[in-house]
Each structure stands twice: as C-alpha cells, then as structure tokens.
Amino acid sequence: MPASRHPETRAIHVEIPDLDGARPLNVPLYQTANFAYDHTEDLAEAINRPESFAYLRNSNPTVRALENAVTSLEGGAAALATASGMGAIHTVLHTVLSSGDHVIAQKHLYGGTFALLKDLAARFGIETTYIDAQDPAEVAAALRPTTKVLYLETLSNPTAQVTDLPAFFAAGQEAGLVSIVDNTFASPVGCRPIEMGADVVVHSSTKFLSGHCDVLGGIAVFADAGLHRSVWSRSLETGPIADPFAAWLTLRGLGTLGLRMRRHHENADALARFLSQHPGVEKVHWPGLEDHPGHAIARRLLPNGYGGVFAIDVAGGRKETLEFTRRLQLADRAVSLGGYKTLVQQPSATSHRSMDAEGLRAIGITEGTVRIAVGLEHIDDLCADFAQALD
Numbered sequence: 001m002p003a004s005r006h007p008e009t010r011a012i013h014v015e016i017p018d019l020d021g022a023r024p025l026n027v028p029l030y031q032t033a034n035f036a037y038d039h040t041e042d043l044a045e046a047i048n049r050p051e052s053f054a055y056l057r058n059s060n061p062t063v064r065a066l067e068n069a070v071t072s073l074e075g076g077a078a079a080l081a082t083a084s085g086m087g088a089i090h091t092v093l094h095t096v097l098s099s100g101d102h103v104i105a106q107k108h109l110y111g112g113t114f115a116l117l118k119d120l121a122a123r124f125g126i127e128t129t130y131i132d133a134q135d136p137a138e139v140a141a142a143l144r145p146t147t148k149v150l151y152l153e154t155l156s157n158p159t160a161q162v163t164d165l166p167a168f169f170a171a172g173q174e175a176g177l178v179s180i181v182d183n184t185f186a187s188p189v190g191c192r193p194i195e196m197g198a199d200v201v202v203h204s205s206t207k208f209l210s211g212h213c214d215v216l217g218g219i220a221v222f223a224d225a226g227l228h229r230s231v232w233s234r235s236l237e238t239g240p241i242a243d244p245f246a247a248w249l250t251l252r253g254l255g256t257l258g259l260r261m262r263r264h265h266e267n268a269d270a271l272a273r274f275l276s277q278h279p280g281v282e283k284v285h286w287p288g289l290e291d292h293p294g295h296a297i298a299r300r301l302l303p304n305g306y307g308g309v310f311a312i313d314v315a316g317g318r319k320e321t322l323e324f325t326r327r328l329q330l331a332d333r334a335v336s337l338g339g340y341k342t343l344v345q346q347p348s349a350t351s352h353r354s355m356d357a358e359g360l361r362a363i364g365i366t367e368g369t370v371r372i373a374v375g376l377e378h379i380d381d382l383c384a385d386f387a388q389a390l391d
C-alpha cells in the first residue's frame, strides 16, 4: 500500500497472503506451529531467513501480515510482533544494549519500562539517566561515552506530557544514539515517529492497535532493516513472538483504528472540557486544553488527535477520590487503556499506594488523580456518568 494513502486507509487495506491467485478478503489465521518442506535443504535455508516460514518461533504468515500492516502504518522498514508490549520493549533493549552501556530516558515512563530499566541497572550495570524531556539540550548534558539509547514516549502516562520528538531525535542522532519511542498512547494514526527521525517505534498493541480489550500483544517497528534483523535473531533466542490468534485479533481490530482513534479523541476532548468546568475537579491534564503545558507541541506533532487517555485531579484526598471512582457506573475500574470501553484508575489507591501526598506531587500527580482511558460510548452518557459520581 503506497505511503501516500492515509493511515486510516492503510489500516484497512493490509497485505494479505495470496492463495494461488485467490485473495482472501481477511488475513487467514494460520494456527500452525511449523511448516513442512519437500527438501531438507529448503527447510534448512528457511530456518535462517526472517522472510521464510519454518517454525513459529521464527515467524508465521498471520503474524507476518500484522507486522507488514503496522510497518506500513508507521512508515518503517520492518517489524517484529511480540506476545506483549513489554516483550517488544525488552527484546529491543536486550538487543541494542550490553552490560556497562548507558541509557537516557524521559522520567515520565510507563511503569513496566521503568521497572525493566531498574533491573537492567541492578543486574547488568546498564544505568539510566532520567531527563525531563522538555529541552533537547538535556541529551548532550546526560551523554556519556557509553550511552547507546535515547528512550522516549509520545504521550506520557497519566498526565499526557508531550515531548518535542523531532528535536530530541536530532539530538540523539547527533550523539549516535538509537532513538526508541513508545508510541502506544498516540497510535500511528496520531503520530508516526519514524517520519520524525526515530530508529525504533514500540507499541503495546494490547491497547489502541487491537482496541477491544481482548488480546495481549506488542510490536516493534524499525526504520532500518538491519536492526530489525538483529532483533529478530535475538528473538529466536528469547522467544517473545506473537501467537497467530493474538495477531489475528489485532489485525481484526486494526481495520477500525482510524475510526476508533477519531472517536477516542473526540470523546476525550469533550469529556476533558466538561470536567474542566466541574467544581469537583481541580485540574484536567489533557493536551487539547489550551492551558496544558504540551498543548502547542501536541497540535504540531499530533494533528489527528491526542489519543484518548488523560488524567484529572479530583478535589479531595484518597478517600473521596476512591468514593468517586466507586460511584461511576459506565466507567469500569480496571488497568489498561485503548479499548472501546471507558476505564478509570486511581494511582494513589493502586499502583502508587505506598507513596504519600508529597511523593505523588514530585511525579506530577495528587492523591485525587484519576486516569481516564476514554472509550467509544456516547459522550452524553459519559459526561452524565462522571457528573453523577462527582456531585
């Protein structure tokens, strides 16, 4: 599919393996662990080529179709689909980094990635310097002779901070770093970091790419086929590849990505504006609001919308906020995001419950912060649900 077509169209018209001239309209599910060959020499060759099919840990046609589809969406050279987002992040970092190397990462990071970097430091001496990611000069300031990776996220969790990606990728390139960006919150409809200079884009396809809260998956897309080949080789050793059925479910969701992302954005924008007028809400962290610190950058980098995840600070402490989330009827209390259902999560009562109010403030949230992953429900029903729970 030519890159001149819009991402909404590319997400629908994915490459489908040909069956002797008959083209299935949807990608078939090849639920098979291995492929047989008439000649052993051919099998031997297939095992060593990422393009061929031999054993499921190497590749599979359904998984490949997903990889090609997301490669096209992100404007990359090749992709590796994995069993989870963390599987993709781990496999890429594990390939690019060796013990003693150094990483520069933004400090507002997905919790699992933060835990992984902490573990890499403790066990392999791979230290990370955390930066605010507000000024590209921070990269040069944090640089060491051993620095290998610059790690960023398009939109951060839960306060939707936005990094000026092109400026940071340029700083990373000047220093000879591999720039990796987690594009989960924006999706390729919202942002295509490879077009801005990223080397690797990672996704938790559990979220917007699949979109239906029914599958776990990840994918890494590479600007350079050589790096893809290295990561693929490493994946043969570590075995993170996506299961065909998970890949098939993700492809099924992908067709409606454009439509869903537009509705997620519209709903989030309307709900954010509604809540910013409500006396029970102290603050709304949504880049669509003019007073959000990332507003101008978001408008420039994400012209098609800012995903559908934002945070609010409810007036009151942990207890009042817990009571507010308990009273929500449409929005479910659950982890994850990017699906068709609206979900809420209160960090001070779940993931960050060991931190006091001061510690929470230091990372930009309060005891009343609630992350809202806005789904595809009718906006009037969502506003009414949040209003009745706040009143």
Ligand SMILES: *Cc1c(COP(=O)(O)O)cnc(C)c1O
Pocket (backbone or CB within 6 Å): 084, 085, 086, 087, 110, 112, 153, 157, 182, 184, 185, 203, 204, 205, 206, 207, 216, 217, 218
């Ligand atoms: C969920 C998530 C991940 C981890 O993905 P899994 O599929 O849960 O392993 C990584 N990064 C971001 C931004 C996420 O939201």
